[in-house]
Structure formats: C-alpha cells, structure tokens
Amino acid sequence: MDRKLIKQRSEYKWLIEKVGKMNVEGVIYASEPLIQGMDDKVAEQVRNVAALPGIVLASYAMPDAHWGYGFCIGGVAAFDPSQDGVISAGGVGFDIACGVRTLHTGLKTHQIEHLKTEIADKLFRRIPAGIGSTGKLKLNQQKLDEVLEGGAVWAVEHGFGTKEDLRFIESGGRINEAGPSCVSYEAKKRQEEEMGTLGSGNHYLEVQKVVEIYDENTARAFGIEPDDIKISIHCGSRGLGHQIGTDYLKQMTVAAKEAGLELPERELACAPLNSPVGKRYLGAMRSGINCALANRQILTHLVREVFADILPQAQIRLLYDVSHNTCQEEEHEIGGKRKKLFVHRKGATRAFGPGRAELPAEYCAFGQPVLIGGTMGTSSYILVGTERGEKLSLSSSCHGAGRQMSRTAATKKWNGKDVARKLEQQGVFIRSASMRGLAEEAPGAYKDVSEVVEVSHQLGLATKVAKLIPLICVKG
Amino acid sequence: MWEHFSHPADVGIRGVADTLERAFAETAYALMAVMCDPRSIRPLEAVDIRCEAPDVELLLAEWLNSLIYEMDVRKMLFNRFEVSITGLQLTAKIRGEKIDPRRHQTSVEVKAATYMELKVYKNNNLWTAQCVVDV
Numbered sequence: 364m365d366r367k368l369i370k371q372r373s374e375y376k377w378l379i380e381k382v383g384k385m386n387v388e389g390v391i392y393a394s395e396p397l398i399q400g401m402d403d404k405v406a407e408q409v410r411n412v413a414a415l416p417g418i419v420l421a422s423y424a425m426p427d428a429h430w431g432y433g434f435c436i437g438g439v440a441a442f443d444p445s446q447d448g449v450i451s452a453g454g455v456g457f458d459i460a461c462g463v464r465t466l467h468t469g470l471k472t473h474q475i476e477h478l479k480t481e482i483a484d485k486l487f488r489r490i491p492a493g494i495g496s497t498g499k500l501k502l503n504q505q506k507l508d509e510v511l512e513g514g515a516v517w518a519v520e521h522g523f524g525t526k527e528d529l530r531f532i533e534s535g536g537r538i539n540e541a542g543p544s545c546v547s548y549e550a551k552k553r554q555e556e557e558m559g560t561l562g563s564g565n566h567y568l569e570v571q572k573v574v575e576i577y578d579e580n581t582a583r584a585f586g587i588e589p590d591d592i593k594i595s596i597h598c599g600s601r602g603l604g605h606q607i608g609t610d611y612l613k614q615m616t617v618a619a620k621e622a623g624l625e626l627p628e629r630e631l632a633c634a635p636l637n638s639p640v641g642k643r644y645l646g647a648m649r650s651g652i653n654c655a656l657a658n659r660q661i662l663t664h665l666v667r668e669v670f671a672d673i674l675p676q677a678q679i680r681l682l683y684d685v686s687h688n689t690c691q692e693e694e695h696e697i698g699g700k701r702k703k704l705f706v707h708r709k710g711a712t713r714a715f716g717p718g719r720a721e722l723p724a725e726y727c728a729f730g731q732p733v734l735i736g737g738t739m740g741t742s743s744y745i746l747v748g749t750e751r752g753e754k755l756s757l758s759s760s761c762h763g764a765g766r767q768m769s770r771t772a773a774t775k776k777w778n779g780k781d782v783a784r785k786l787e788q789q790g791v792f793i794r795s796a797s798m799r800g801l802a803e804e805a806p807g808a809y810k811d812v813s814e815v816v817e818v819s820h821q822l823g824l825a826t827k828v829a830k831l832i833p834l835i836c837v838k839g
Numbered sequence: 840m841w842e843h844f845s846h847p848a849d850v851g852i853r854g855v856a857d858t859l860e861r862a863f864a865e866t867a868y869a870l871m872a873v874m875c876d877p878r879s880i881r882p883l884e885a886v887d888i889r890c891e892a893p894d895v896e897l898l899l900a901e902w903l904n905s906l907i908y909e910m911d912v913r914k915m916l917f918n919r920f921e922v923s924i925t926g927l928q929l930t931a932k933i934r935g936e937k938i939d940p941r942r943h944q945t946s947v948e949v950k951a952a953t954y955m956e957l958k959v960y961k962n963n964n965l966w967t968a969q970c971v972v973d974v
Binding site: 402429430431432436456457458493494495496497549552553555556562563564602605606608609612613616617628629630632765766767768769770771772796797798799800803839 | 843844845846847848849850874875893897900901904907908911912914937938940944945946947948950951952953954955957971973974
C-alpha cells in the first residue's frame, strides 16, 4: 500500500485522516508486512465507507483486508439509525452469513489415524459439494419461508440435530425479525434444492487436530485439549443469499440516487435504515442469515451420520457457529452512552468480550469463540473476543487468511492434482469435486493466516486460544 | 473474443466484439469459462432470457445475473448465446446441458456478477463488455 494514503499510529494501527466528505476517520489494523501486501484499493474503500451517512466511530479494516465490492473484504462499519444511518447490501456481500462452525468429536488423533481414508471418502460422498450439487431436501417456497423464519431452530425441529446445539450458535440459531416476504421468488427458487450443500470456492469441511493451546483457561471453557479432533464447516446461505445480494444491490442503486447520495462506486449502493428499501433489505438479509444457520445445521447432521457409521463412539457437539458476512443490530458504547447500531461486518468476525448476554453461559466469563479458517495446507485458529476489542473495532476481528493471488494467477502457477498429492504427503487428505478448484485454492494463493491472527492477538481484537491443522478437507 | 482479467479475490470477465450483442455473448462465454471448460458443454437444450435495465452497463450485469440464475435453478451450463438488444431491452436464446461434474471439469461456482469494473464501451469500432464476478 502506498504510504501516502495512511499514517502509522502504532505498530499495528494505521490511520486515514478524516478529510473531504469523510464523516469519520479510517482505521486499518495490520502489521508492516501485511500493509506492504495490501492493495491501495483497501484504503480507498475504507475512505469511501467513512463518507456514508450515519457512520459512527470509524471505518475499520481488519488485518486480512483486501479489495472488495464497495466495502473492502475485512471491512467493519457501524451506522446509527437515529443519525440517518444507512444499510448496504455490498457491506454484507453476496454470501450472506457465510461463516464457520466448529464441532467437537470427543475423539483423539490416534482414534482416526487409520480411518482417515474411509472418513474422507464417506464425508465426500455424503456432503453435497461443488457446482450443481443438490441436497436431499426439496423445499417449496412456502416451506422455505419457514426455514427463513426459523434458521437452525427449524432444522432442529425437523430432525437435524438437538436443542442443545442451538445454544452454541450466534443468536441461538435463529435471528429475529426475518422477513421472508422481502425475499424474491427467484432467491427462494435458487434455494429449493440447495439446503444442506457446501458450495464451492473457499468453502470447506475439515477434520482438524488441535496442535497448540495458547490460553489454557479459555481452552478448557471451550472444551479444547491438545490432540483433540475437531470438525470445521465453512459455508453460507447458498443461492438464496447470492440472489438477495443481487436483488438488493440493484434496488439500492436506485434508492441511493433517490436519497441524493453521491456514490464513488456503484457497489457502495445503500439505503437509509429507516427507508422502505432499507427495512426490506434488513428483513431479507436476516432471512439469509437464518438460511445459512439452517444450512450449517443440516451439514452437521450429515457429519453425525457419517461418524455414527464409522466411529459410533464419536460425540459430535457444537463448539460454536459464527458468521462473518452480516449486518447485525447491536448495542455499543458511543461517547459514554449505550446506543443501538447496525454493524456491517464484511469478511470480519464478531468477537464479543466477556460478560455479553448473547454468549452461552459456559463461555460468558471468557468471551465469544472467534473461528478463523486457514487454507487446506496451513492451520485454523480459535480465538476469543476481548473487552478491549469493543473499543478498538466494535468487537470485531479478522475472518481468515485472505487471498494474496488471483484465481487466474493460481491456476497458471499450480495444478490441482499436484496440490492434492503434495498435501496428502503432508498428511492432509483432500477430496474435491474439482481439480481446477484445488489449484485456485492452493495454500500459496493465500496470505499467511498466522500473521493475520498474530496482529489480532497482539492488538487484542481477539486473542489466541488454540491452533488446529487439517487432516481431512472436503471441498466443492 | 473473451478473456479473464485478474482481481485479488475474484475473477474479471471480458468480452470484445464488433457489435454490442456479440460482446455480451462473449462475456457470457467468459462467465462460463470461470466455472468449466465451455467446449465440453453440448448445446442440447435452449432457454429464453429477457431482461432490461436503466443503462447499458446495468444491462450487462442483468444479463449475466440472469444466466447465473438459470444455471443455478436448472443445474445447467451453457455455451451458445444468441443475443438481441433493442434500446435497453435484451432478449436471448441460450443453449447448454445439465451439469455433469466429471465431464465438464467444473471449478468454482459464480455467486453473482458485481458492479465492480462494470464497463461497456466502444473503442475503434470494437465493443467491450466487462465486470468482476463474485466466486
């Protein structure tokens, strides 16, 4: 990044001063090497978001930030509805409530080591993944409305999991005030056969091993011990969420013009929170969140079926489920007063500190688990939200490694079969519907996830609890 | 002529041709090439598409998003695109077949055509139509 665009304020904090139409300053959290690799466009997008009406505190970029649509990926921005604040479809993204769910298995490495091939093959057969894949559930528009209202609660009521699961999902597995009637026929049509599917691209299902514990007390509270086998699922709201994003980006382009907003990028399209389009989008986006929560719940059920078949002693329980593409209504302190804000996190993870009422009782004294996905060949991390993060970033942290190379460049550099072979030599069993997809997702195409997590840890946005490495990875 | 251009996280698609319609068709081909090798698709079934937009750039986004919608709900891939544009209204007949992941060597699914790098322009008698797609 061009240093003229930013001013370094501390080892990991870079400022974009409030000038021109900006309503607040911009803040980028990154280390020197991460800033070096960051595109100038990130600074431009942080600045553009800072100029939107009703933004409070600052326009933030997390350590894994890169060039996105309107908002940068890794962007966090809160808007006050009482100050004509806006909501933006681009600030949430096309994959609404894409997120990570991590599961306990009650197993240790030695119990699965000799079964890795069988587990990998059976998971790959059971989990629908890749372009054109469909789930076993076929839901008509009316049934889908129930999913969009009910989220993971709907899934549990229909036999996919237990009530106990719900306590460990953000918002108890169901976000209130969803508006299925705000979701188009087309969006629902795209979802009719896609419940319980993984998708493609950077989405995955991994069987992982805990290799390092950084914070023993919190790890104990989260149920993490060295050598534990955990399972992580990274996916979102599938076709429904993608279509909601497409539909409302279009509507907000018109709404922004009507509200007299001059937008430097079309993707910044937004609508006042209190406007009809803004309210409809909120209803649709919340439906998308519930769709994603139900989707990950159904996938969990499929994982349980596979393990019941191979390792009946496995006890698959939720560690946590957190989304990283959302706009959520939250209370935060602004100038000594508690205020209701709408916090956009686009490729950023909510990271509540200890004491928040939203957390399950077991975690309340410690903070919220923050689940950070790595690449097929590196590692994932579990972090915990802090009190400090509330002031630094509206309780937000990074969400993953973040790409450093385009897909086009990655396919020129790597070959899918070689990537799979190399990873298997390292002990990571890959199953994928697409060899080209594997080349595009090669670990080298991503930034160093450890560096991204370290910045979050050093700053205290969220601090390290445990490190996990993949043993099996199913990809679309 | 079609091509992909680099974008840090996603993929840019571009079509260049002597008419606006053919540039739109080339961009559609570039879209398919993000997901598979379009030469592996057999044009067995035809689907009609109709869309409109307030300007020609948004019309390109509409066209590509209509294709993404048809692919997703029909679980099909397409490689023939006959496009007609009158004013800001587009009609098209597209041809393709049901997805067979083994034969089509599918790669990454496109979630949406975005407004990023969304441009439609004429230069030296050649039309260019492009945008970044979210994958």
